[in-house]
Amino acid sequence: MDTEAVRSFVRAAELGQLQHAADELGVTQQAVSKRIATLERQLGVQLFTRTARGVELTLDGQAFLPHARGIVTGADRAVTAVTPGSRALRVDVLGFRSAQAVVLHDYWRSHPGVHLDVVTLKANDPRTVVTAIQAGDVDASFRTVTDPAALPPGVRMIHAFDSPLELLVGPRHPLASARTLTPAQLRGHRIWVPGIAPRSEWAEFYDQLVTAFDLCLDGAGPHFGDEVLLDTLAESADVATFVGARDRYVWPASYDLRRIPIVDPVLVYPLSLLLPEHAHPGLRPIINHLRNLPPLTAKAWRPSWASPAT
Structure with missing residues (x-):
């Protein structure tokens, strides 16, 4: 759908005259008329009736107008979003x-x-x-x-x-009942963080974390998304992962996953x-x-x- 045709329709509807719409849009009245005629053919309805005073909306035109305004507003916002000096x-x-x-x-x-x-x-x-x-x-x-x-x-x-880390585990994990955990209590447990990208900041972070606390961090396998990770935790009795304290995760209530703060020290x-x-x-x-x-x-x-x- 031609957004300029929709814009011409909106201005003609609001001003009541094709000439006034043309003047505002910086085109000829004939151009506005052709745009609206093309739009009417595309929609298969008549949008205006012509009167001695200008144009009046038909019932179809009245139904289309609020949606047309939304199209024009959306197009303007889209342009603004990528225009240097004016985008958000x-x-x-x-x-x-x-x-x-x-x-x-x-x-x-x-x-x-x-x-x-x-x-x-x-x-x-x-x-x-x-x-x-x-x-x-x-x-x-x-x-x-x-x-x-x-x-x-x-x-x-x-x-x-600072984003403190928490351990996220399923209900059958041996650490699931803990209120808090220390880094020492994590030793020997498989902590799965899939998809750690080489050269990334989090790859260096986890390298230093593993060295500092002798943790078993498993970065194997591609990361198929949070949903797959949460499914795995819910089903597993030995897999855990790290999440940030403010990170937002949502899972079915039946998963009964547990977020456990890590303390003494907090891993930041x-x-x-x-x-x-x-x-x-x-x-x-x-x-x-x-x-x-x-x-x-x-x-x-x-x-x-x-x-x-x-």
């Missing part, structure tokens, strides 16, 4: 159920007028994300370059917030925000929101590139 603030997160997305949603709920696009770059290598920031494809990304010295000029990284995944040196002004209130999140006060372990002050 665009922030990359690892996934829409991740702690990053949850925190951004909390921010948006308290600032509902903010124009915010939350996207997910299909990239595991943070250098790819840095390139997207340099190109202006995204305004910020919740990713970490584990060697800050490798950041190119014009891109900076700030600490966003530090989340960072990559952004250009001259950042979008809409990022400032988001950064303030991140800084106002409740701090983690318990004894914690973090990977080598992070500290509470980063």
Whole structure:
């Protein structure tokens, strides 16, 4: 469907005259008339009746008008979403159920007028994300370059917030009844984290975690999605996985999965925000929101590139 024809119909309906619609749209009356005639042929109905004073909507025209307005509004928003200088603030997160997305949603709920696009770059290598920031494809990304010295000029990284890990297990797992767990209690248990991508920040995180606490981390096999992972945990008596405390997972009640906090020390995944040196002004209130999140006060372990002050 030709959106310009729909736009011509909407303006003619609202103004009552084809000439007025043409003047506003910057085309001839004949062009508006042809667009509407083509639209009527496509729909198989008559949208207007012509009168001495202009045009009036038929019953079909009245039924079509609110939907036509929605088409025009959607088209305008689509153009705005990709127009440099006018599109919404665009922030990359690892996934829409991740702690990053949850925190951004909390921010948006308290600032509902903010124009915010939350996207997910299909990239595991943070250098790819840095390139997207340099190109202006995204305004910020919740990713970490584990060697800050490798950041190119014009891109900076700030600490966003800490994400404590929890152990997620099924009801038959030997640790399922625990209220909390220490890292020492995890030794010898299979912790399945499928699809760990080489060169990714989380690959380095888990390498350091395994070394620090002598854990049995199994990264074998492709990651077929959260649903398959949750199915496996529900059926297994020996498989567990790590999830972030703010990560949002949903499973059937019959699965009876358990999220168990890890303490003494808390295992922290530090989340960072990559952004250009001259950042979008809409990022400032988001950064303030991140800084106002409740701090983690318990004894914690973090990977080598992070500290509470980063």
